[in-house]
Amino acid sequence: MALRKFIIERDIPQVGSLERAQLSGAAAKSNEALRQLGPDIQWVESYVASDKTFCVYLAKDEAVIRKHAEISGFPATTITEIRKMIDPTTERPE
Helix, strand or coil: CCCEEEEEEEECCCHHHCCHHHHHHHHHHHHHHHHHHHHHEEEEEEEECCCEEEEEEEECCHHHHHHHHHHHCCCCCEEEECCCCCCHHHCCCC
């Protein structure tokens, strides 16, 4: 079964002020939850803003993302499935 791509918005007050060591600890906590859940979910990357993160995940479905949030303790405020991607190279003369 192919994994689908999701963006998870997580409301985490003052996350943008965390030090590198604190972010490293958060990544370790997330990775432990991923190990528990197995191959149905993969963390691709996260973007840290002032009071939230935007995380890109590959997952079987939204339920496994919610389970990861429950195990890790990081909220999944909004989960959005990504249907398609475009970038500057998408424009092609016809």
